[in-house]
Amino acid sequence: MDDLDRRIITATQAGLPLVKEPYQAIAQQLNIEPELLQQRMQIMLEQGQIRRIGAVPNHYKLGYRANAMSVWNVPDEMIAELGHQLGALSFVSHCYERPRFLPEWPYNLFAMLHGKSKHEVAEKVQEIINLLGEHCAGYELLYSKNILKKTGLRLKN
Amino acid sequence: MFTALEKQLLNDYQQGMPLVSEPYSEIAREINLKGFSVTEQEIIDSLSSLKERGMISRVGPVFKPNSIGVSTLAAIAVPANRVDEVANIVSAFSQVNHNYEREHQFNLWFVVTASSQNEVEQVLEAIELQAGLSVMNLPMEQDYHIDLGFPLWC
Numbered sequence: 533m534d535d536l537d538r539r540i541i542t543a544t545q546a547g548l549p550l551v552k553e554p555y556q557a558i559a560q561q562l563n564i565e566p567e568l569l570q571q572r573m574q575i576m577l578e579q580g581q582i583r584r585i586g587a588v589p590n591h592y593k594l595g596y597r598a599n600a601m602s603v604w605n606v607p608d609e610m611i612a613e614l615g616h617q618l619g620a621l622s623f624v625s626h627c628y629e630r631p632r633f634l635p636e637w638p639y640n641l642f643a644m645l646h647g648k649s650k651h652e653v654a655e656k657v658q659e660i661i662n663l664l665g666e667h668c669a670g671y672e673l674l675y676s677k678n679i680l681k682k683t684g685l686r687l688k689n
Numbered sequence: 690m691f692t693a694l695e696k697q698l699l700n701d702y703q704q705g706m707p708l709v710s711e712p713y714s715e716i717a718r719e720i721n722l723k724g725f726s727v728t729e730q731e732i733i734d735s736l737s738s739l740k741e742r743g744m745i746s747r748v749g750p751v752f753k754p755n756s757i758g759v760s761t762l763a764a765i766a767v768p769a770n771r772v773d774e775v776a777n778i779v780s781a782f783s784q785v786n787h788n789y790e791r792e793h794q795f796n797l798w799f800v801v802t803a804s805s806q807n808e809v810e811q812v813l814e815a816i817e818l819q820a821g822l823s824v825m826n827l828p829m830e831q832d833y834h835i836d837l838g839f840p841l842w843c
Contacts, residue, residue, distance in 0.1 A: 533756070541757050547747025550737045552729065553710055570708050573750065577708070582750045584704035587736065593743045594699075601791065601798070615833030629831035630762065637795070637825060642762075674791040674798070681780040681788035681799075 533581065536564070540572055541581075547588075591625070596646040598653045599676050602660065603639035605632075605669040611641060617663060618643050623656045638670060650675070691744075694720070694727060694735050699744070706748070754829060759809050760802035761828040764795040765820065772796065775820045784812045795825060 539562055548554040555573075559566040576582040591599065606614050611629055618641065619627035626644040643660070647653040653673070661668060691699070697720060707715040713736075714729040721727060739745045754760060767775045772790060779799050780788045788799040803809045813824050 538757050541752055544749050545752060547740075547749040550713075550733050550740070550748065552713065552733070554712065555708075555710055566710060570710070574708055576750075581753050581756045583753055585708060585750045586702045586704045586706040587699060587739065587745045587748050588751060589699060589703060590743055590746050612831070612833075615831060619833035620835050624834065627832070627834040628829045629833065630827040630829060633825045633827065636766075637827075672793065674793045674795075676789045677792050677796075678790035679788075680776045680790055681785060683786045 536562075537572060537576065537581070540569060540576075544573075591646045595648055598647045598650045600645045600647075600650075600653050600657075601674040601676075602643045602645050602657060602671060603674065604641040604643070604660070604664065604671045605638045606641050606664065606667050607669070608640070610667050614664060614667060615641055618660060621656075621659070623647065639672065645673075692735070694725060694731065695739055695744075697723065697725065698732070698735055699739070702748075754832060758802050758804050759806050760800055761809055761813075761826055762798065762800055763813060763816075763827065764799075764825045765797045765816075765822050766795045766825075767797050767820075767822060775822065778819045779816055782812055782816065784808065 540558075543558050543562055549557045551557055553566070555569050556566045559569040562569065573582060573585070577585065604618075615627060615629055618624055621643075623645055624643045625646055626642070628642045629640060630642055632638055632640050645653050645656050647656060657671075657673060661671070698716075701720070702716060706712055707719075709715050711729070713732040717727050717729045717732045720732070736745070736748050740747065765775060765779075776788060776790065776797060779785055779797065782801070784801050784803045785799050786802050788797070790796055791798050801809050801812050803812060813826055817824050
């Protein structure tokens, strides 16, 4: 990742313009050839810095009004295996390992769950409980009550 | 609520948008193979309408967390009578890009994104100082999610 890649990220993180030739428009802004921009983005896609290119849905507006952050306490030696299993579930939009913060916070695996109702989310939770089985030493669900601030990633140069 | 074309776009193009000079024309070509008969302009108009209505936040690349910059998830257990006040302190930082009130003893959850680890720590310290409350810092250690978009009408 070099300076040009960083400039490309900064120029595209808020989205591509909805015009006939969006890469041409971004390239012009960056003062580079569109072919170079596409090449660099292709490489970032292959290397995983870009996870996907497409329409980014707003879950809440699309009717997925029940959004819970589920947090799980699983054994450290199992977390990679269990994390990959949770991360592959279709209703999980983010799945991260994070440090515990003892004694108040024993949870090391975070999975964001989305459903049309709390009832639907509860069903998904049961699915995870079944999947984790004896490896689950505890969990909690934190429903969002208020979105106080939400802006996309906006890093300046 | 959605036209057939909008549903198809939402289902099929959360990923895999063609990386070619005229991607919306390519999408029209691909979608027409599935029984549609649409033009490039209709694709652009549909996506623009979804965006204007807030159904999608944008069309473009989704970057891996921490590709550039450093971020962390942090939480504070705020006394019930101080939630608004502390939430405002937190939201006022430009480095805070998400701030949620959640139903838990740790009731304020926010993401801090900055250009360096040092800057992230400075923001957390400044929040602790201004709020007079301690911050639980939970940086991501591993990302397990396979991001294929979100199934909507599958």
